[in-house]
Amino acid sequence: MKLATLKNGSRDGRLVIVSRNLQRALDAATVAPTLQYAIEHWSQVEPGLQALYAQLNAGQAASAFDFDPTQAMSPLPRTHQFVDASAFLNHGNIMEEAYDLNVKKTPGIPVLVQRQSDDFWGPCDDYPLHSEADNGDFEGEFAVIVDDTPMASSPEVCASKIRLVMILNDVSMRAHLFRELQMGFGFINAKPAAVFGPVAVTPDELGEAWGADGRIHLDMLVSRNGEWFGHPNGREMDWSFGELLARLGLNRNLRAGTILGTGTVSNKAAREVGSACLAEKRALEKISTGDSTTPFLKWGDRLCFEAKDAQGQSIFGAVDHRFVPFKAGH
Amino acid sequence: MKLATLKNGSRDGRLVIVSRNLQRALDAATVAPTLQYAIEHWSQVEPGLQALYAQLNAGQAASAFDFDPTQAMSPLPRTHQFVDASAFLNHGNIMEEAYDLNVKKTPGIPVLVQRQSDDFWGPCDDYPLHSEADNGDFEGEFAVIVDDTPMASSPEVCASKIRLVMILNDVSMRAHLFRELQMGFGFINAKPAAVFGPVAVTPDELGEAWGADGRIHLDMLVSRNGEWFGHPNGREMDWSFGELLARLGLNRNLRAGTILGTGTVSNKAAREVGSACLAEKRALEKISTGDSTTPFLKWGDRLCFEAKDAQGQSIFGAVDHRFVPFKAGH
Numbered sequence: 001m002k003l004a005t006l007k008n009g010s011r012d013g014r015l016v017i018v019s020r021n022l023q024r025a026l027d028a029a030t031v032a033p034t035l036q037y038a039i040e041h042w043s044q045v046e047p048g049l050q051a052l053y054a055q056l057n058a059g060q061a062a063s064a065f066d067f068d069p070t071q072a073m074s075p076l077p078r079t080h081q082f083v084d085a086s087a088f089l090n091h092g093n094i095m096e097e098a099y100d101l102n103v104k105k106t107p108g109i110p111v112l113v114q115r116q117s118d119d120f121w122g123p124c125d126d127y128p129l130h131s132e133a134d135n136g137d138f139e140g141e142f143a144v145i146v147d148d149t150p151m152a153s154s155p156e157v158c159a160s161k162i163r164l165v166m167i168l169n170d171v172s173m174r175a176h177l178f179r180e181l182q183m184g185f186g187f188i189n190a191k192p193a194a195v196f197g198p199v200a201v202t203p204d205e206l207g208e209a210w211g212a213d214g215r216i217h218l219d220m221l222v223s224r225n226g227e228w229f230g231h232p233n234g235r236e237m238d239w240s241f242g243e244l245l246a247r248l249g250l251n252r253n254l255r256a257g258t259i260l261g262t263g264t265v266s267n268k269a270a271r272e273v274g275s276a277c278l279a280e281k282r283a284l285e286k287i288s289t290g291d292s293t294t295p296f297l298k299w300g301d302r303l304c305f306e307a308k309d310a311q312g313q314s315i316f317g318a319v320d321h322r323f324v325p326f327k328a329g330h
Numbered sequence: 331m332k333l334a335t336l337k338n339g340s341r342d343g344r345l346v347i348v349s350r351n352l353q354r355a356l357d358a359a360t361v362a363p364t365l366q367y368a369i370e371h372w373s374q375v376e377p378g379l380q381a382l383y384a385q386l387n388a389g390q391a392a393s394a395f396d397f398d399p400t401q402a403m404s405p406l407p408r409t410h411q412f413v414d415a416s417a418f419l420n421h422g423n424i425m426e427e428a429y430d431l432n433v434k435k436t437p438g439i440p441v442l443v444q445r446q447s448d449d450f451w452g453p454c455d456d457y458p459l460h461s462e463a464d465n466g467d468f469e470g471e472f473a474v475i476v477d478d479t480p481m482a483s484s485p486e487v488c489a490s491k492i493r494l495v496m497i498l499n500d501v502s503m504r505a506h507l508f509r510e511l512q513m514g515f516g517f518i519n520a521k522p523a524a525v526f527g528p529v530a531v532t533p534d535e536l537g538e539a540w541g542a543d544g545r546i547h548l549d550m551l552v553s554r555n556g557e558w559f560g561h562p563n564g565r566e567m568d569w570s571f572g573e574l575l576a577r578l579g580l581n582r583n584l585r586a587g588t589i590l591g592t593g594t595v596s597n598k599a600a601r602e603v604g605s606a607c608l609a610e611k612r613a614l615e616k617i618s619t620g621d622s623t624t625p626f627l628k629w630g631d632r633l634c635f636e637a638k639d640a641q642g643q644s645i646f647g648a649v650d651h652r653f654v655p656f657k658a659g660h
Contacts, residue, residue, distance in 0.1 A: 011370065011585070040341065078585065080408045080448035086515070104512045112518045114444045118410035118585035130482065130581035152460065152658060173581065182434045185416070186516015188442045192582040251460035251503065251656075252522040255341070255408065255448035326581075328482060 001046075001053045001202045003028070003164070004317075005035050005073045007122070012036055013073045017049060018199050019056050022317055025067035026056045035076050035200065040256045042147055042163055069317050072198035074120035075166060076145065076257060082117035082194070083248055084141070084170060084261040085110055089238045091266035091280055098283030099178075110239045112248055113186055115194070117259065123198045123319045127171065128326040129299060130192070135174035136297030136323065139264035140220040140276030140305045142234050143168050144241055145200065149254040158249065159214055159242030165206065167197040167220070167316045168261060169305050174279055174296065194261075197305065198317035205315065214240025218307040218315070220265040220276050225302050230274025230281075232267040276305075299325050331376075331383045331532045333358070333494070334647075335365050335403045337452070342366055343403045347379060348529050349386050352647055355397040356386045365406050365530065370586045372477055372493055399647050404450035404526035405496055406475065406587060412447035412524070413578055414471070414500060414591035415440055419568045421596035421610055428613030429508075440569045442578055443516055447589065451525045453649045457501065458656040459629060460522070465504035466627030466653065469594035470550040470606030470635045472564050473498050474571055475530065479584040488579065489544055489572030495536065497527040497550070498591060499635050499649045504609055504626065524591075527635065528647035535645065544570025548637040548645070550595040550606050555632050560604025560611075562597040606635075629655050 002020060005013035015028040015035050031048035032038035038045050055061040086092055087110055096103055105111065121127060129136050145164040149157070170191070177190035203210045209217045216234035223229055239247075245260055264277045275281045282292035305319040332350060335343035345358040345365050361378035362368035368375050385391040416422055417440055426433055435441065451457060459466050475494040479487070500521070507520035533540045539547045546564035553559055569577075575590055594607045605611045612622035635649040 078410045080410060081446050083446075083518070103514060104509075106509060106513075109509075111513065111515050113515045114446055114518060114521075116411050116413075116444055116582070117447075118588060119583045128481070134581065150658070151458070152656065179436060181514040183436075183441065184433060184511040184514050184516075185441050185443045186514075188413070188444060188578060189580050191444075248518060250519050251464065252446070253449045258448060326482065328480070 001050055002199045002205060003035060003038070003049070003075060004067070004199050005075050005077060006071050007073055011078060013077050017052050017056055018067050022067055022199065022314060024056055024064045026052055026061045026064045028052065036079065036257055039145060039147065039163060042256070069198040070124040072124070073122045074196035075164070075198070075200035076259065077120055079117045079257040079259055080255055081258040082115040082261070083258070084113045084115050084263060085239070085244050086113070086263035087237045087239050087244060088263055088266035090236065090268050090270065091264050094266070094270065094280055094283045094287070098286045110244055110247055112244065115187070115191060119193050121193045121195045123195060123317065124321055126322050126324045127195065129297060129323040130326045132298060134176060137172040137174050137278045138297070138303050139170035139172055140222045141168050141170050141261045141264060142166070142216045142220070143196070143259050143261040146245060146254055146256070146258050146260065148256045149245065149249055149258070151249055151251060151253045153246060153249055155240065155242035155246040158245035159240065161245070162203060162241060164200040165203055165216065166200045167305055167307055167319065169195045169303060169319045170261060170264065171195065172277070172279070195319050195321060197319050201315060207309065209309070211235065214242050221306045221308065222274070222276050223304045228274070230276050232265040232270065232273050232276055234262065234265055236267050237262060297323050299323060331380055332529045332535060333365060333368070333379070333405060334397070334529050335405050335407060336401050337403055341408060343407050347382050347386055348397050350535070352397055352529065352644060354386060354394045356382055356391045356394045358382065366409065366587055369475060369477065369493060399528040400454040402454070402528035403452045405494070405528070405530035406589065407450055409447045409587040409589055410585055411588040412445040412591070413588070414443045414445050414593060415574050416443070416593035417567045417569050417574060418593055418596035420566065420598050420600065421594050424596070424600065424610055424613045424617070428616045440574055440577055442574065445517070445521060445524070449523050451523045453525060453528045453647065454651055456652050456654045457525065459627060459653040460656045462626070462628060464506060467502045467504050467608045468627070468633050469500035469502055470552045471498050471500050471591045471594060472496070472546045472550070473526070473589050473591040476575060476584055476586070476588050476590065478586045479575065479579055481579055481581060481583045483576060483579055485570065485572035485576040488575035489570065491575070492533060492571060494530040495533055495546065496530045497635055497637055497646045497649065499525045499633060500591060500594065501525065502607070502609070525649050525651060527649050531645060537639065539639070541565065544572050551636045551638065552604070552606050553634045558604070560606050562595040562600065562603050562606055564592065564595055566597050567592060627653050629653060
């Protein structure tokens with residue numbers, strides 16, 4: 001099943017069901033007005049939403065309309081918790097080698113970062129870049145949305161609470177990031193609003209790409225200004241989603257609507273398959289030549305993030321947006 | 331005006347107006363069903379809520395009932411953003427001296443920590459301490475709730491968006507905290523659910539204690555197992571609330587319901603006025619004698635946090651709770 005949230009002037013938007021081929025949409029209000037409501041009442045609403053999805057895919061939904069991703073908000077335009085992992089150790093290893101960082105990780109314990117979740121941006125909305133001097137960057141990631149998960153649940157129980165899968169651009173300001181990382185208290189100015197792809201999908205939509213190992217076996221397709229930037233695959237994640245969620249919930253409940261991101265997708269063959277963020281490419285350049293030549297984000301840059309199934313069909317739609325100068329009152 | 335949220339089985343609870351003396355309450359549903367709703371529609375709902383508050387204080391509200399803080403949730407049982415500052419530099423200075431920490435702060439930039447906001451606990455609810463070995467601790471703090479605040483607003487504009495003031499116990503697990511601080515990505519297992527005092531109040535309820543300097547001139551009264559632990563005053567905060575919010579919102583919007591905490595209240599005369607957390611007292615002991623004797627939280631410990639006006643009237647009610655062994659399914 002595929003779900004999206006369309007703009008209607010409200011903070012949480014309007015839930016719609018989207019056809020498997022992303023061409024058509026159907027209002028879900030008779031079952032659930034918003035995705036937050038759906039996640040909070042999943043067992044009650046899922047059968048009704050699935051029935052509408054079947055009608056829509058069969059071309060039997062009389063009130064269906066064309067799905068326009070430019071009218072989409074992030075599937076959850078806001079939620080009560082967003083945690084981003086750094087679950088591809090390869091990325092951190094490259095960064096630490098290039099910049100001689102001494103990140104004191106504990107072996108076996110994943111890096112998890114508490115993040116703001118009050119104001120996600122729409123997948124095709126112009127994104128206000130506060131300053132080019134902030135060394136703006138992107139991070140192409142996968143993410144899951146979970147149902148209520150009691151404190152101290154096992155990785156297996158946590159995995160069973162995953163309801164939906166998404167992609168995102170985790171927008172990052174590197175000028176602030178190094179300062180904030182050294183200080184130790186996590187990210188504030190380094191991580192402004194994140195931007196999720198237009199369509200959230202149930203795990204079964206991924207078929208075999210929703211791996212038995214609790215990882216997403218899909219390429220994260222990243223382009224900058226229409227040019228290929230990278231296509232690293234999610235299968236190299238160093239922890240499963242269940243393991244990441246279990247660590248997060250060690251001593252606290254996770255409430256319905258919690259989003260867990262993977263961190264920037266990164267592969268050991270990064271020099272061949274490319275990266276999902278500028279910082280990693282710049283780090284590889286620095287390791288090779290002593291200098292980084294790929295520039296950070298410029299005003300006017302257009303970025304695209306997508307993932308496709310074995311038949312080449314886009315699964316989540318695309319984060320496809322431009323970075324523009326910040327104007328007060330935007 | 332004083333507001334509280336009573337348990338009704340829902341995630342956001344039921345908004346009530348509380349009398350100035352905290353004795354009586356009145357359902358607010360005719361104006362706003364929840365505090366989240368009220369914050370999101372503040373300019374529309376505030377006059378109606380104030381009218382009910384006036385009736386209640388005058389003893390003219392026929393449907394008023396006794397206010398029972400044990401039935402209260404945190405005023406916002408969940409919200410979309412919680413950021414905690416470490417705005418009393420004195421606290422960090424003591425910790426850094428005692429433990430020879432090298433926290434790389436940038437002069438003039440406050441420490442702000444992104445925190446989870448999906449599951450705050452009620453002020454009088456038993457609190458499940460996952461393990462005594464986690465070196466459980468408390469932090470007595472003040473906090474504000476803000477309305478929508480556009481990106482890059484000035485400290486003055488940010489200050490004008492403050493709608494309500496609260497107190498909290500920012501429960502902290504020191505065994506995880508040192509590990510996570512050294513790693514650099516902020517706090518996850520170090521900071522389980524926070525617990526807010528039962529009553530959120532508009533700034534005017536603080537009278538002159540809501541200082542023209544954007545600080546709260548009130549003692550944070552902390553007791554452990556019925557014994558005085560400390561009463562540091564909020565006036566020594568090194569940044570105003572407006573300055574903290576402006577830094578937080580440098581490159582992002584802050585949405586209605588965002589909570590900003592002060593960090594543990596701490597005074598330069600800590601050896602006389604006491605501390606609002608165990609870690610600071612233990613650090614002072616270590617500096618004095620080379621050893622810390624005050625124990626971390628034990629199962630069964632009872633903690634109380636409160637602030638009173640010049641007449642001795644409790645302003646926010648009390649966080650008054652016990653720490654109990656964690657049981658699965660709690």
